Structures are given as C-alpha cells and as structure tokens.
Amino acid sequence: MTISAPLSPHTPAALYPAHLSVLQERAAEALRRGGFDHLVIPSGTLHYQAFDDRDYPYAVNPQFKAWLPLTQAPGSWLVITPGKRPALIFLQPHDYWHAVPAMPRDYWVEHFDITVIRTPEEAARLLPPVFRCAILGEPQSALGSYVPNNPEPVLQYLDYHRAFKTPYEVAMLRQASRIGVRAHRAAERAFRAGASEFGIHLAYCQAAGQDANDLPYGNIIALNEHAAVLHYTLRDRLPPKPLRSILIDAGASFGGYASDITRTYSAQEDDFAAMIRAVDAVQLRLCDQVRAGTDYRQIHLDAHLLLAGVLHESGLITVAPEEAVARGISSAFFPHGIGHGIGLQVHDVAGFAASDAGGTIAKPEGHPYLRLTRTLAPGMVVTIEPGIYFIDMLLDELQAKGLGDAVDWERVAAFKPYGGIRIEDDVVCTEDAPINLTREAFAEA
Template sequence: MGISAGLIYLAGQPTVNWADSDQPRPFRQKRYFYYLSGSDDADCYLTYDIKKDFLTLYIPDFDLHRAIWNGPTVTKEEAEHKYDVDRVHYHASLRRDLEKWARKYNQSDPVYILHESEKPTAPSVDFRLDSKQLLPAMNAARGAKDDHEIQMILQANKISGIAHRKILENIRNMSNESEIEGLFLNTCISHGAKNQSYEIIAGSGRNAATLHYVKNNEPLKGRQLVCLDAGAEWNCYASDVTRTFPMTGEWPSAHTRSIYRLVERMQEECIKRIKKGVRFLDLHVLAHTIAIEGLLELGILRRGAVDEIRNSGASKVFFPHGLGHHIGLEVHDVSEENIMALDRTHGYSPVLIPAACLSPCTLSAPVLDDGMIVTVEPGVYFSRPALADAQKQPFAKYINFELAREYIPVGGARIEDDILVTADGYENMTTAPKGDEMLEIIGGER
C-alpha cells in the first residue's frame, strides 16, 4: 500500500440463519479476515494499527444460552495461545477501542476497509475511511504463498489424493454417480478434512462434457468415462484436483483412449514449462496448439493448418475454459493483476473466452512468480450445445461434425494438478493417481 499509518478494520463472518429458519447456514470464514488473523471462529473482528504494527483480534462475548446449546465460544486465553496476534479482546471492547483510536489519529490517518458495506460503527465518531487501497494490496500479498500456506495446500492435496485413490479402488463396484460423491466425502472427513474446496463434480458419460456438473445422481451403467473434479480443504486452504477414468482397468473404446492421451499430453507439456518468469497465457496457447494437433490427427478438425485453426477460434469448441488459475484460500484465488493489459495484437484473443478464464490465464495477469500456486487443467469435451452453436460460426468449416458427434458418448476428459512455481521450475503438489497408474489401480493391479 505504500503507507506508514492508519488502521485496518475487518469483520469476520457472522453467524447467519437460513431465510425463514432458525437453522444456521454452514459457517465459512471470510478469507481476507482469515489471512490476517488465522481465526476460523464466527462473529470475530480485527484491527491492525499499521504504524505500531499491532494486530488485535476481537472474539465473541460469553453467551450462556449459546454455550449450553452449541458449546462455549473461544476464550481470550485460548485465542491468545492459538492465534498469532498481538492482543485479544472481547467484542464488548471493540467500539471503545475504535473511538479511542479515532480521537487520536483518524483526523490524519484513515481507517482502511475492504468494502463500503463493512464500515465500523461508533455513535460518537464519523470515521474517515479508505475503501480503495486495502483490497488490491491484500490481493497482491495473497498471490505468492509462504511456507505455512504451502504446507496447508500440500496437506489438502494429500487428503484429496487419498480420496481419489479410494474412488479408483472401488469404481468397478459402483452403480451411480452419487456413490462416487459419497465415498469421496467420507474419505476426506475421516481424514480430518470436513470441508470441500468446492462442490464435487462427478460426471459420467455425457455429463463429463458439462464443466461444472454437480447433480451427481445418474447411473454409471453404459458410461465410458467419469470426470471427477474434487478437492479437500485443509485449515481454509484449498486443493483442486481432477481425474478422468473408465469404469474398468482398460479404456472402453479407441475414442476414450485417444482423448485421454491427448489431454494427458496437453497437461504434461504445459507443466514441464512452468517456472518463475513464464507467462501462463503462453502455456494456455500451447495447450490449444497441442489440442488442435491431436484433433487434426483424429480427423475431428480438418481443412486447415494449426495456426489457421487456432486463429479461427475453433479449438474453443472443444477446450472452452482457461488452462488454470491461482489456488490458495479460495479455489479460484486472488492475486495482483497488472494494470497494463496486453493488447489484442498478441494473438491470445482467439483462444480466450474471458468469462471462462481466471488469473493468471488472463490478458492482464503478470508472469508467474516464485511461490505462486496454480492449477494446470486442460480438457477436451464434446458438448452437444457447443457443437450445435459451432455449426453457425465461420470456423465451422474446420470441424468434422459427423465425426465429432461420434465422440459425444465420451463426454470429455480433464486432468488437473496443483503446481507450485519455483525459481527454477516447479513442484507438483498433487498426489492423486493418473495415467497408467490410475488404470492399474482400477484393474486391481496395485
């Protein structure tokens, strides 16, 4: 932020009931609040005096009724031991402390808040506020992860890997997508990860072509592939893992094998190029190039050179999302974005769908830096709506629709790992089996 004084004020997630109900919604701490406080408790607040470098956490006052029904909230002594803060006060002190600080300093130094809707309140004070600088500063800080954050994401990936493996070991005996979701949840929870980073996607057959399919309730009989996109959360930090696999230890058709191996090649070629200083968008273009080459070999794309087809936008029919995104406290984590966006002459536009691409797979994102964690998740899909729309587009001449429709039962394939960027390369944080190892586990050979 480039400032030396002022007060940061953040409110944590309050306890909120469902509409027209006395039942509370599942609690999920606000991520900016957690980033500064480390507290995963409801109904908390914090202040950070920038000049004094002093962080105060405000915890809920003791409530006898709440303690009887739900158990007591964290005590001052417990919070002081548990959290890396300078001071812990009960909520009853918050208004008094804000008024005291404002009388001394607020005339010259503002109170920094994330949003206009999260203003501090005190009847005797008209606070001088700044709601512009804090959010971009925190986004920039959250881009690269420290050692503690890396360990949290490694643990989330470890549990996700165990759960994915458990699915592979049991998929031959399953009959419905719901069993996949249930076993994945059971495995994560039994290993201490109660929360998922996002809603589980367990799409079989044609459902695998729906990028965020979450119904997870259809029979598996007759389906060629399952696309399982699921990741556990550990201490508020996310993992994001996708595996695509058949119901047995063998590919059920040449079509499924060809599409999986193509996506596998897309991912491997992109991952091995990750290091500090690389523009992630160039890897996105590379993934499209490999996809086009593979689809040309299969005859699904035709009548054009690779560059010509890529520039037409035809490959977006089969690979409609970004290659990946930042991951951290959010599964689609925040980061600093360069204010100097690349112009459209760089050739990225034909392979980008802005609404489907998140940083760092955007025109405005800076290059990868040491400590960033990104997903690499290429995919190839055969979506009925996408193919129907493609027939109306100028690039339709490059697509063999008759052959493409033969692949609709395949649905699609996506493979996703979480990758830590290092100064001279990368570390793959994801342990879930894939490729030949995956097939051996399904077949009972491992």
C-alpha cells in the same frame, strides 16, 4: 520431564513466524499507501436466510484467514497496527443451542494478543478509533460505526502481493493437496465399483474427512455425458448404464487453504482412455511452463495448439492444429481458461492486476474466460487444467459458422457419450523448476 521433539523446519508451525512477518510488512505498506493507522479485519458473520430462521453456511473472510488458520470463528476481529503485536478479538458466546468455538491453542496463538468476548457488540470497545482504520470485509460484518470501507489502495496492494505465497502457505497448500488426492483415490475406487455420482461424492467426503460445507467448492462429479457440463453439480442418485467415464473436479481445505484437482477416467481401455492419456501428456508439458518470467496468457494459448494436436491425432478434426486455432475451432472443444491462481480462495484474487497500485492486464482476444493474465514469478501458485469436451451448443455453433467441414462428425458422435476430459494440477512457480503439488501428492499416495 517430557522433552518436546524439535519442529521440522518444513512444517506450518515452524514456517508460520516468517509468514506472519511478511504479512506485517505488507500491512504496514498497504496502510501507508492508504493513509491509515490500523488494519481491522472482521472474520465475518452468520447470514440468515430470508423468511426463515436458518443461516447460510458460514464462510470466513479470506483477509482474516490469511493471518491465522482460524476458519470457524464468526463475529471475531483482527487488529493489525504496525509496530505492535497483532490482536485477536475472539467471540466465544455463552450458548447452549450451538457449539461454541473452542479457545485457540494452536502454534500461532503465541504471536497474538487475544481477548475473549461473549457478545458481538463487545468488540466495539476494543477496536481502535474508526476514522483511522482500513476495515476489510463484507457489508454484513458492520458493527456500529465500524463499517467495512475496503479502501482501494489497501486492497490493491494486499491482493496483488497475496499471489506470492510464503513457504508457510505452500506447506498449507501441500497438505490440502494430500487430503484432496486421498479423496480422489477413494472416488476412483467408488467409480470402478459402479457407484452413482452421489455415492462417489459421499466416498470422496468420507475419505477427505470434510463435508460439503468444509470443501473449498462444490464437488463436480460427472459420469458419462454429464462431463460436458463444465460445472456439473447435480449428482444423480443412480449410476448410468452403461457406465463409460467419470470427470471428478474436487478439492480439499486445510487451515483455510484450498486444493483444486481434476481427473478423468474411462471405465474401459478404449479410444477415450487413449485420449485421456494424450491430454495428460499435454497437461504435464503445460505444467512445466510454470516458470518465473512466463506470461500465463502464453500457457493458455499454447494449450489451444497442443489440444488441437490431440484433436487432430484422435481423428476429431481434419485440419492442422495451427488452422484449428486460427479459425476458432479449438475453442469449441476447449472453451474455458487454462487455469487460475489458488490459495486462500480457489480462484484467488488479483488475477488481472497490472501492479500493486491497480491497473488491468487484458485477456487475449477471443479468450474471455481466462482467469489469470499476470507474468509468473516465484511464489505464485496456479492451476493448469486443459480439457477437451463434446458440448452440443458449441458444436452447433461451429456448424452455424460454416466450420463443420473441419470436423469428423462421426468421430465426434462416438465420443459424445463420454462427455469430456479435464486434468488439473496445482503448481508452484519457483526460482527453478516448478513444484507440482498434485502429482507430488499422488506419488506419495
């Protein structure tokens, strides 16, 4: 007789039942607020490209994968009814042209009533009466009269509370971070060996065990001045000469959850390497501010002041950090937000939500690209990603505004060939000190 080893209390399998219980409580309250009896969630469908018979890469409905780590099951449905076991209608078609989704056998299966269907249309006879359903999904997921209605009271409640991750979700995010860090280390090795952007991308995917469609977002792998393009994704096939620097912003997926990690390296021990270390020190200070009761907007504003200090110490600006922030000079070098929520989506939902009944928390004046304005609370997971860049368009605007006298342009010219710096970690807010999932994973590696 084989005796199974007991589950570790920290594994996703051990933590999943409590996670499911939290989701059922949230669903019951959301349905009550919306006046519905059932929560119906399609997994999503394949979309065909216009004038072609090829489909776009499939992306599962985030509302679906919140309940179970099933990310490759197009045409399936979830039915959540308070007081009953959740039901999964699982599409497993008869098909010899494509791989058919395997029958689920993972730790979560015992918690669901599962019915297998062979055609998408069979789901309609298994769904509850449509007029009592809150159906969450995209329009393409409609099945006859079962058209996603996405009622606002239901979505507002669910999205707002999705910011508070359960221990199960933190465990999933931790594993996504481990995979991402493993791939980042492989990418750094490829960079130092002289690989091209495309070659580094391939090394990353190989180490992660994920291809472009599995990753939570397109890899940003920017050598030299390409790092000045915030979302650079072209991936040159030949390495530049000389090879100066790399900015790699890339994550990994695990069970529907995402990591989002950025690192910057210099090819030499030079002034740019020193600036990377200075930004890294700033980033760690900001990560330590991810504590309950902290207004995330304040972390963003503090980042501007600290980064202006780096600019001043590096000889790039000639005015004090406080003046650089007040006159908008820091924004030319740090033009994006300090970060965002992360979880089932890289940029998780409800970043501006004032409450679970709606409303919006405004961004700080003059900072249009911040993606999160809420006050932090235990369970929230956010990214912290300060940066310094040398972007011609923004530097030209400084000159046009008459602020050029605050900048040492010779010093800027020396740094422009490196493009820029960004360092990003995924950080959990707790009742006490924050948990930095990214640094934790690098330390383990």
